Amino acid sequence: MMNDMTRVERTVDSKAIKIAANNVQVHYGDTHAIKDVNVEIEDKTVTAFIGPSGCGKSTFLRCLNRMNDTIDICRVTGDILLDGEDIYDKRVDPVQLRAKVGMVFQKPNPFPKSIYDNVAYGPRIHGLAKNKAELDEIVEKSLRRGAIWDEVKDRLDAPGTGLSGGQQQRLCIARAVATEPEVLLMDEPCSALDPIATAQVEELIDDLRKRYSVVIVTHSMQQAARVSQKTAFFHLGNLVEFGETGQIFTNPEDPRTESYITGRIG
Amino acid sequence: MMNDMTRVERTVDSKAIKIAANNVQVHYGDTHAIKDVNVEIEDKTVTAFIGPSGCGKSTFLRCLNRMNDTIDICRVTGDILLDGEDIYDKRVDPVQLRAKVGMVFQKPNPFPKSIYDNVAYGPRIHGLAKNKAELDEIVEKSLRRGAIWDEVKDRLDAPGTGLSGGQQQRLCIARAVATEPEVLLMDEPCSALDPIATAQVEELIDDLRKRYSVVIVTHSMQQAARVSQKTAFFHLGNLVEFGETGQIFTNPEDPRTESYITGRIG
Amino acid sequence: MTDISQSPGASSAAKPKGSLFDKDARTKRRNAAEGRFKLYGIAAIGIGLLMLIVLVTNIVTAGTGAFQQSFLELNVELKEDKLDKKGNRNIEDIKKVSTFGYAPLIASALESEVQKLGIQTDLKPKEMGKILSKAAQAELRNYVIANPDEIGKTVSFRFLVNSRVDGYMKGRVTRESIANDKSISVAQLDVVDQLRDSGVLYKAFNPDFIFGSDASDQRPEAAGIGVSMLGSLFMMFVVLALALPIGVAASIYLEEFAPQNRLTDIIEVNISNLAAVPSIVFGILGLAVFINYMHLPTSAPLVGGLVLTLMTLPTIIISTRASLKAVPPSIRDAALGVGASKMQSVFHHVLPLAAPGILTGTIIGLAQALGETAPLLLIGMVGFIASNPPDGIVAGFLSPNSAMPAQIYEWSKRADPAFYERAWGGIIILLIFLVTMNTIAVILRRRFERRW
Amino acid sequence: MALSWILLTLLALAVLGYFAGRSRALASAEGDARALHSLPSYYGYNVALTALVPALGLLILWLLVQPLIVNNTVSGMIPDTAIAEGSDRGLVMSEVRRVAYGLDGAIASGLLSEVQARNADADIEALTQSLKDAGQVLTQDISKPILLAAQKYRSMTSTGSTAMQIMVLVVALLGAAFAYIRTHREFRARNVVEQGILALLLLAASIAILTTVGIVLSMLFETMNFFQLHSWKDFFFGSTWAPNFRGGSELSILPLLWGTLYISVIALLVAVPIGLFAAIYLSEYATGATRSIAKPLLEILAGIPTIVYGLFALLTVGPALVSLFGDGGALGLGWMASSNAVLTAGLVMGIMLIPFVSSLSDDIINAVPQSMRDGSLGLGATKSETVRQVVLPAALPGIVGAILLAASRAIGETMIVVMAAGAIAKFSGNPFEAMTTITTRIVSQLTGDTDFASPETLVAFALGLTLFVITLGLNIFALYIVRKYREQYE
């Protein structure tokens, strides 16, 4: 299942733009959380969002699949194009959008159902499995990709809420990949994971990159450097810098980026 | 407020035992989550619990202030002594225990109240403030110690649930230190924090250590090495190794510890 | 405040390290508060349960009598000269003999029984006949009309006795208490005593109380609650089939889909307000809409069910909305995040989590609907209705019927104290009905309950 | 039964449509459900619903309209001469219907042939006889015009119902076909079905609104009549409630309103603390077993008929209170003259309302995530502090809802008030005095002996409407409170 490839190719050849955000502004009531952000997320690429806590990473991530729709006081302006189509267009069905753009939330939120049902839910509603056997297979595969199969294979019927913090996080990852989204948004997917599990998830991300596009929020500069090809640095709601990961970490243009990377602003 | 001392003294002189756990076993229904753990947590010391996800760190941590009491299916056996007194003794009031042994949970769980009330909650119930001014002072001081004061000082009346993930985490830390517990149990307190915030929290921990004892669960070996004097390594519910942090990281006795530290088992 | 309240970190002095075993003053106080709080809880439940016990004991002691009735076994000669004067067994002619015409037959049957048993009495047969229920005549007439061939023969019957005699058998009526009573005399009681001693008059379980229909004020002994129980059953069926889905659907719309604006606020306030509308007003509405406007039949359980549905809806909506609100948003987010539609997230995740509250609302709403009389008053379901059980499902919904609470209410108003016992007996059955209904809901509710 | 037959057919069609739509969708995606826009079952539901809903709508419409048309046509046929003095066309029409049903019945029992039944020149006496033989209920002898009308009625009805069956089936088939043809892998079946469901949800929500409209309308006209007969000043600002058979009654709502509020407040003072504490105990302290027994038991309190509570108040609670507070009572206070008192009613009503507060609140409290409690307990809070300061605020909307429900029930209760608080309206602050409420007055004025067109009866409607407005105000206030203090957890 897992291949042993851990090295990351830093292919810098220009790829198709998967998501393009233009002049995105987000307000929570009076709080201006995202200020005029422009960013282009490429296909088959891992993009990392980094930045100090509270700078708007999650907010921006949630804009990309319109999860912000569920927050009453949240207002989003500007355009976000997925494959060239405005996702905030009236004709767009957010459901379909979210099926394409999957999400792993910052706080693990398993359903109060069995582990199996947690993972099987997405495939079920999207009709990804012809029959029970196929569904079983998807569930197993996803749990394996989420690096949690071994821990839960004997208790697939146990509730997902009875897992440890890190297990819940991996369950949520497994749940998200089970629906095979084209873009996967991961909000600090490894925050509760030990190094080994982290490595396995990073491997997964790298694997996903072959076919899809992944956006990952992380606080670990090392992780960003390990898994991503592109990095965006947010600060106080602004997108300060966006570029090749290598370049951002070795040679940032903006002084704020540099300060952050070297650990001077937070 | 924050002192600039970031260096950690690895004082190895033997200290008073604050918490002693003898033959602790924990079961969740049929799951045997903690297997015969013996550990001694010293006063004025930072003890780190490390180990792969799902190995029982949180479970054990929650035993130390009887938070497991709230889980119906959880059974704890063995003795845990705080200052030589069995905390599972019938005469012990878990409330008083928890006032002494504070906790920061793995998943940030701010109350659906204002930021101010979140922090003021503990001091209020313990009657730590004589008047409003004193309470204001405690809140400010705690938020500062939680390294979140600057971000929230203008919106102390905003709900704590409307904060970003990392802000919530820091809020919970601030909330926990506001009651000045003698022992502070922190379950991955920096998982959602950027390096700067992490450093500030680590500084706090180091500061706390002067008077109290701190137990911290972390997945970051670096963090454990930075802040702790003692380290316990858990694996599959067993306490595999416990000792001086320096020794554990440089010269582990158990092969499993070594594999984990070098990133071979997860 | 107390010795422990000190400004933290103010001095280097650490907090006094008290033992875990001895509690400081503040902890003691807080623990006392905790203890009191818990005690209040226990007391609250205790009060509730105590009241329940008191009420139920009251009900049971007052009502168990209704399940027993006194009967008299008699051999009645179906005299041809009285029943079929022409002797040609023409059913039309036989029907001409009214129930009043059967009274002498019964009286003389009783007389011969009395003679046979050697009981001494000065009573005339007619007076003696009054020991028996008036329902006996109707029973006899129905038998004869159903079996005209039996005319001329002597048939054995088990007749109900009059409510006073029954009261005497049950100890409610005594020789002293009938001093001023016109409907029974001591002489009659003497006969009753001897009939009882010879075993032809006895108390027995009375299934007709549970399955039978109402009887007029003169025959408390013959009244049963069965038919009105069917009425209630059909009404509850309507209420459950309509109020639950409509209430849940309306709540889902309002809580999950309705845009947040003035209009929704108005709707929300309106619905809570409906709960405060006195139930009789729903009767006014039902009369105006279902009967006068839609021309549905009066006294029909269908209409009663519809009215009670309207009355129950607010209860179900309020509780459903409250429980929908209580489901944490993170669950919804999780579902939306894997590409579920809002509808799917609601039906697959939110609704099951809200189910306990919905079921509670349903239990309370149905309990209320099951016990309600006032609105039924206006749509014609209170009174003396339906002497026969409906003969089919459709008839069950459409033909005139009463309901258990209405029947109980009627009985409780009647003059003969024998009805008092029946009213309480009816309440027992109503409660059994209710408890059965609740049990199903409670079992369902327990399956859905979980914490997260 | 044509109706059940047609319903069954529709149902069968819907089921068929479901499978057809489903398999067509699958076929259009070459058997691979993944290529479809929506789950295959949504395509099925789409076909089934498109077949079913318009057809059912038409059916209902037809059933409502056809009798109107038939009645109009047929009643037009009846000459005025056939309508007896004092009777009216409507009554003759019911006779016509009865004859028509009689003919149907006679045919069914084989005593008449279809031809005979249709024969306009049939011998009326013979026909009457055969109807009677067939056991049909006839009230009088059939007259010629009635027979003709009945025959027309029969033929129109049968044509109508045949047409209806055909039309309904056609609509159903058309709907099914339309949806079937549209079924294609690209077709947004889920969206369409969900739109449909949303419409149904909206419909359900609007029933509640319609009820309100209906209630207001059904009381408005009579209320206006009332105000034509009685001065509004007296009603709103008078101080006495004294209906009188001779007219000239004083009918002021104020003393009733006072009684209503007084009794409800006492009832809530009993029910809310007890209910809330019970709920808290059940959800926070009690073991699962205790909870699963005590909660349903308490719920029985809500189902005990109010007449029992009334008698309980009258025979047990009232006398007990008198023996405490009455003349020569245990407390020697002499405050309470008779067992009829606001306090008696309030206490007993409060008991009845306990489960309204306890059960609903218990569910809501139980729904507050455990992590909230953990957060508080972890800070060294006691359980009660946790409950009071964290759990209850988070559960506030639900608890307010439960209390509102209890208050509503208190305001709407009659039997207990009548038996326990008496029927005299007055202003008094003394809880040991008898008073009465708006709702009981509504019931008694409506069911009483006063002339139904007199202000004494019509006042019931004015009371009802005013109460409606007052409770509306209370509800707006409650909504405001909830909005203001609601604490939304994550």
Next chain:
Amino acid sequence: RDQVQVAGSSTVLPYASIVAEAFGENFDFPTPVVESGGSSAGLKRFCEGVGENTIDVANASRKIREKEIKACADAGVTDIIEVQIGYDGIVFASDINGNSFAFTPDDWYKALSAQVVVDGQLVDNPYKTWDQVNPNFPAQPIAAFVPGTKHGTREVFEDKVILAGCEHTGDFDAYLAAAEGDSDKAKKKAAEKACIALRTDGVSVDIDGDYTETLARIDSNKDGIGVFGLAFYENNTDKLQVATMSDVVPSTESIATGEYPVSRPLFFYVKKAHIGVIPGLKEFAEFFVADEIAGPDGPLAEYGLVSDPELIKVQEAVANETVLGGGS
């Protein structure tokens, strides 16, 4: 619709249900449905119009009022057959083990009126015990359970007992003197109204429920004296003792002869337009007033109805379908 539909007075309900039951047993027609809900509500539905979806018969414990006849006519209900079935005796009864009373209207007026004349002055009723009202009575606290203002019985009680007492004691003049009004008539009306205003200090308790409630109240307060229907009293002689009124013992006989003063007539109203349309309607009406039912030896009288001395006339009227206000 096959069955006769009856609605209205709860006082008439027992009689109507006895008749309906017997009717159902002896005829091939289905048992009529007899709803209760009050005279007023019954007449209201009666007057809603003519047709199958309206009721056929309204029971009433009072005569139909002019306004109602008019409302009926407006809705097309013109031909109404009025049938008086007998009288409802109204008796005063107290706990069987308590003191016995022999009342006059004066006693009741003095005991219950809101104001009485004491030493020539109209004052708030000061009497607390019966012996203060009438020295012949024992010193028992006054506690009266009188029908609430919804009940027609209340009107009879006010007219035939309180007002009669008020006039008889001569207090009426004091009221008249105190009354305000433009004309003599208005003054008289105001005085009458003041006479019959009952005290509200808890001594007189309005009973809105039924006689069972009154009985229950006497059960819980043994000093209480209640107003009952004769039929109710006769069924509960084990708990109640009846008081005489002006020295007449209430009984079906004394009421029928008019000796006992407090009673009211009971009626039912039939929609003529429904006769011949609703199966069994006329038969039911005739059966109701037949001798074997409503006669002095019939079941209704046995139950407590004071049978109408002029029953023959009533039977004729029903047979001829004589409608209100002449007509045929």
